[in-house]
Amino acid sequence: MKLLVKGGRVIDPANNLDEIADVLVEDGLIRRVEPGINEPEAEILSAEGKVVCPGFIDIHVHLREPGYEYKEDIASGTRAAAAGGFTSLCCMPNTNPVIDNNAVADFIRRRAQETGVVNVYPIGSITKKQEGQEISEMADLVAAGCVAVSDDGRPVMNAEIMRRALEYSRIFNIPVIAHCEDVNLSEDGLMHEGYYSTLYGLKGIPAAAEEVMVARDLLLAEAAQGWVHFAHISTRGTLEMIRQAKQRGVRVTCEVSPHHLTLTDEIVGSYDTDTKVNPPLRSQEDVLALRAALENGVIDCIATDHAPHEFEAKDCEYPLAAFGISGLETAVPALLNDLVHPGKLELMDMVRLMTVNPARMLNLNRGALIPGYPADITILDLEAEKTVEPNQFYSKGKNNPYKGRILRGWPWATIVDGQVVALEGKLVI
Amino acid sequence: MKFIEKNRIMDEANIKRVLTRISHEILERNKGVQNLAIIGIRRRGGPLAERLAENIKEIEGVQVPVGILDITLYRDDLTTLGSQPMVRRTEVPFDITNQAIVLTDDVLYTGRTVRAALDALIDLGRPRCIQLAVLVDRGHRELPIKADYVGKNVPTSKRETITVRLREIDGKDEVVIEEIIDT
Amino acid sequence: MGFKGRKDLLGLQYLTRDEITTILDVAMPMKDIILRDIKKVPTLRGKVMVTLFYEPSTRTRTSFELAGKYLSADTVNLTVSTSSVQKGESLRDTIKTIEVMGTDVVVIRHSMSGVPNYVAQNTSMRVINAGDGIHEHPTQALLDMYSIREKKGTVENLKVAILGDILHSRVARSNIFGLQKFGCEVRVIGPPTLMPPDIEKIGVKKYFNTEEGLEGVDVINVLRIQKERQRRGLFPTLDEYANLYCLTRDRVALAQPDVLVLHPGPMNRGVEISSEVADSQVAVINEQVTNGVAVRMALLYLMMGGARDEIAG
Numbered sequence: 001m002k003l004l005v006k007g008g009r010v011i012d013p014a015n016n017l018d019e020i021a022d023v024l025v026e027d028g029l030i031r032r033v034e035p036g037i038n039e040p041e042a043e044i045l046s047a048e049g050k051v052v053c054p055g056f057i058d059i060h061v062h063l064r065e066p067g068y069e070y071k072e073d074i075a076s077g078t079r080a081a082a083a084g085g086f087t088s089l090c091c092m093p094n095t096n097p098v099i100d101n102n103a104v105a106d107f108i109r110r111r112a113q114e115t116g117v118v119n120v121y122p123i124g125s126i127t128k129k130q131e132g133q134e135i136s137e138m139a140d141l142v143a144a145g146c147v148a149v150s151d152d153g154r155p156v157m158n159a160e161i162m163r164r165a166l167e168y169s170r171i172f173n174i175p176v177i178a179h180c181e182d183v184n185l186s187e188d189g190l191m192h193e194g195y196y197s198t199l200y201g202l203k204g205i206p207a208a209a210e211e212v213m214v215a216r217d218l219l220l221a222e223a224a225q226g227w228v229h230f231a232h233i234s235t236r237g238t239l240e241m242i243r244q245a246k247q248r249g250v251r252v253t254c255e256v257s258p259h260h261l262t263l264t265d266e267i268v269g270s271y272d273t274d275t276k277v278n279p280p281l282r283s284q285e286d287v288l289a290l291r292a293a294l295e296n297g298v299i300d301c302i303a304t305d306h307a308p309h310e311f312e313a314k315d316c317e318y319p320l321a322a323f324g325i326s327g328l329e330t331a332v333p334a335l336l337n338d339l340v341h342p343g344k345l346e347l348m349d350m351v352r353l354m355t356v357n358p359a360r361m362l363n364l365n366r367g368a369l370i371p372g373y374p375a376d377i378t379i380l381d382l383e384a385e386k387t388v389e390p391n392q393f394y395s396k397g398k399n400n401p402y403k404g405r406i407l408r409g410w411p412w413a414t415i416v417d418g419q420v421v422a423l424e425g426k427l428v429i
Numbered sequence: 430m431k432f433i434e435k436n437r438i439m440d441e442a443n444i445k446r447v448l449t450r451i452s453h454e455i456l457e458r459n460k461g462v463q464n465l466a467i468i469g470i471r472r473r474g475g476p477l478a479e480r481l482a483e484n485i486k487e488i489e490g491v492q493v494p495v496g497i498l499d500i501t502l503y504r505d506d507l508t509t510l511g512s513q514p515m516v517r518r519t520e521v522p523f524d525i526t527n528q529a530i531v532l533t534d535d536v537l538y539t540g541r542t543v544r545a546a547l548d549a550l551i552d553l554g555r556p557r558c559i560q561l562a563v564l565v566d567r568g569h570r571e572l573p574i575k576a577d578y579v580g581k582n583v584p585t586s587k588r589e590t591i592t593v594r595l596r597e598i599d600g601k602d603e604v605v606i607e608e609i610i611d612t
Numbered sequence: 613m614g615f616k617g618r619k620d621l622l623g624l625q626y627l628t629r630d631e632i633t634t635i636l637d638v639a640m641p642m643k644d645i646i647l648r649d650i651k652k653v654p655t656l657r658g659k660v661m662v663t664l665f666y667e668p669s670t671r672t673r674t675s676f677e678l679a680g681k682y683l684s685a686d687t688v689n690l691t692v693s694t695s696s697v698q699k700g701e702s703l704r705d706t707i708k709t710i711e712v713m714g715t716d717v718v719v720i721r722h723s724m725s726g727v728p729n730y731v732a733q734n735t736s737m738r739v740i741n742a743g744d745g746i747h748e749h750p751t752q753a754l755l756d757m758y759s760i761r762e763k764k765g766t767v768e769n770l771k772v773a774i775l776g777d778i779l780h781s782r783v784a785r786s787n788i789f790g791l792q793k794f795g796c797e798v799r800v801i802g803p804p805t806l807m808p809p810d811i812e813k814i815g816v817k818k819y820f821n822t823e824e825g826l827e828g829v830d831v832i833n834v835l836r837i838q839k840e841r842q843r844r845g846l847f848p849t850l851d852e853y854a855n856l857y858c859l860t861r862d863r864v865a866l867a868q869p870d871v872l873v874l875h876p877g878p879m880n881r882g883v884e885i886s887s888e889v890a891d892s893q894v895a896v897i898n899e900q901v902t903n904g905v906a907v908r909m910a911l912l913y914l915m916m917g918g919a920r921d922e923i924a925g
Contacts, residue, residue: 199814502654518640
């Protein structure tokens with residue numbers, strides 16, 4: 001069983017490669033990457049005019065199963081991922097029950113094998129039931145395949161617990177993924193606090209709600225010599241602190257979401273609840289700072305924070321609506337359209353932030369077109385133009401603020417372990 | 430739609446003569462100026478009311494009360510008009526109860542404006558009587574309304590319009606017949 | 613006519629200066645109607661207005677109701693408590709129900725900002741915002757502006773101070789948006805804990821000191837202070853608040869001699885305004901109530917009293 005991806009522009013940041021080449025896949029693994037491969041018995045996938053990349057990896061996704069299957073399940077979430085150009089996901093533990101023991105982690109891995117179409121790596125919780133009281137059995141979680149721990153959705157407010165988690169996680173060399181939000185500062189907040197929250201009359205979530213926790217966790221990580229990874233960072237102040245901490249050798253990594261890179265708090269004026277997300281869409285200055293940090297190494301990866309919700313959770317008064325964006329199916333086009341095409345982000349950097357960086361961070365043997373690696377490949381059509389229509393999403397969550405926009409640059413094919421799973425936005429298995 | 434001017438039926442001198450005659454008729458009919466007031470329908474009924482009062486003052490030496498009635502809120506055609514008319518103030522700074530009111534307007538046509546004006550007037554008080562004075566009566570009544578004082582009867586077709594211009598509003602006095610041309 | 617093409621009134625930030633002028637102009641003949649013996653014109657016969665209030669408010673609801681009745685519209689009042697709604701029917705379903713009963717305009721008061729915007733996007737009825745959360749209260753600002761214009765002859769280029777809890781005040785926001793369109797210098801006065809973030813970026817001057825803020829102003833709009841704010845730690849006690857921010861006669865004396873004092877009501881006498889000032893000649897608080905009916909009549913006329921297509925645009 002051989003597949004030859006022919007004639008595409010191969011961009012592989014791990015090998016610093018950007019040239020027209022063919023990619024030969026055999027038995028689900030990458031075999032060769034070079035121009036002019038002639039392999040008569042291979043099935044040919046012509047990628048002329050397209051961009052061939054390692055499969056995209058999204059380390060921050062809410063698959064909602066078990067417990068909230070009406071929002072999303074592993075079958076629908078992984079299909080959304082495949083349609084959106086992702087070949088691997090890490091799923092957050094705020095399910096019901098929480099992924100705080102090996103039984104739930106096993107369940108997720110088994111369900112992913114049975115019903116999923118991309119690779120799924122669970123993330124365990126930092127604390128039991130994500131209650132912020134006692135740390136979870138991390139050895140148990142790691143043994144069951146968890147690649148990190150996080151209480152995402154809920155911050156660990158108790159600094160002592162966070163300290164212990166950062167210390168204890170060192171045994172396993174996994175990151176503690178911090179959702180940074182001081183809940184006293186963010187209480188009842190609905191959007192970024194600033195000019196637009198005043199204009200729209202919606203209670204603000206100050207940048208400080210994130211930043212005080214980032215500051216705290218950096219100090220704790222430094223003292224504990226632990227590894228903190230900041231989820232969905234959103235403010236200029238956060239970036240500055242992370243930059244300084246990296247300089248002085250603190251073990252810190254971070255991710256940013258496509259919506260925090262492309263949307264600002266101004267659009268909340270529509271009172272469209274699809275713009276309601278936590279952390280909130282920030283100011284123009286924050287967005288510009290985040291974009292700048294993509295290239296200078298302060299930001300390690302881009303992750304969607306895909307947070308699907310059922311219709312009713314969003315079809316209501318703005319303050320009552322759930323936080324979150326169903327982002328898997330618009331992440332790539334949003335980044336290509338808003339950042340890459342206008343020249344604000346090099347395509348090579350975008351691919352790096354979505355492939356080799358997250359893979360190396362979580363020690364996954366993916367994210368690069370290296371012979372012997374699993375053949376996860378994402379092929380992009382930079383010129384394809386399509387209107388974002390959430391009703392056509394594979395995700396059960398139609399909550400997406402890009403809806404109605406025409407975006408240029410879409411995933412064209414998604415190959416997982418050598419098998420084409422999505423083509424032109426449609427599942428083919 | 431476009432209008433072309435067909436015929437100038439009154440000029441400044443005609444209008445002046447006609448208003449003088451109507452002023453005399455009003456005085457004759459009401460036996461003087463006792464409890465008499467003149468109220469013009471906004472807009473061109475307003476200057477006409479003022480002119481009649483001026484004439485009466487010249488004849489009788491008495492200033493009769495003058496008011497302006499805005500009938501917009503009483504119109505029956507609000508939902509069918511091409512655009513929403515601006516509401517302005519009704520300025521009737523005296524009690525109309527037990528007064529003889531002479532209502533003035535430039536053109537009497539379907540009678541609907543006068544109908545609205547009667548309703549508007551009655552909401553202000555209970556006059557002893559209401560009389561109607563118009564500069565031009567062009568026929569085509571849709572309601573049982575008749576003018577007491579008419580400057581000029583002008584038979585028209587429905588394709589025609591009567592345009593009254595008054596010095597106070599339009600800079601000159603004249604009445605012309607215009608025809609609608611489909612373009 | 614300055615109100616063309618607008619289906620809803622959601623806030624003054626969305627209106628043009630011409631539209632506001634039109635509303636204020638039309639409110640003048642409307643006020644005449646309120647002041648005469650027969651307070652009724654047939655203009656809106658057959659039109660149906662529903663007031664949908666998710667927050668208790670006798671004043672605003674009554675004002676809208678009378679405005680509708682004076683124009684011969686049929687008016688129905690629905691008061692819903694927010695808590696029961698959270699358990700029960702969705703807002704979308706409530707609105708649909710009111711719509712299919714043949715309602716022409718729905719007047720909404722809600723504790724949550726943006727609800728009228730949401731409703732407007734989901735109904736063919738016209739929507740008037742009667743106060744939403746801490747967003748806007750456009751008809752209150754319109755009546756304030758009407759009162760100012762009536763007393764000062766103009767709303768242009770005045771110095772207007774808004775005193776009190778700016779953070780939680782939709783009245784303050786709507787006044788700011790409206791007055792700024794007429795070139796007014798708007799000052800906001802209050803403690804830092806009751807100031808909205810980045811309020812200066814909206815173009816107002818911010819004062820924590822009452823005396824400084826009132827210096828030379830033409831109009832003072834005093835906001836009601838809600839006692840629950842103290843419990844949330846935004847100021848220590850009502851006494852201390854009154855000490856720093858209550859509009860007293862001495863403080864009024866710092867403004868222009870012909871200063872006008874407004875208050876949206878109901879007043880906490882002795883907290884945000886002294887009785888001496890509230891009952892003095894400079895205060896037009898009762899007349900504001902009359903003017904409120906007039907501007908609401910103007911609005912209802914402008915929104916419903918004409919050719920439907922023309923206004924619907």
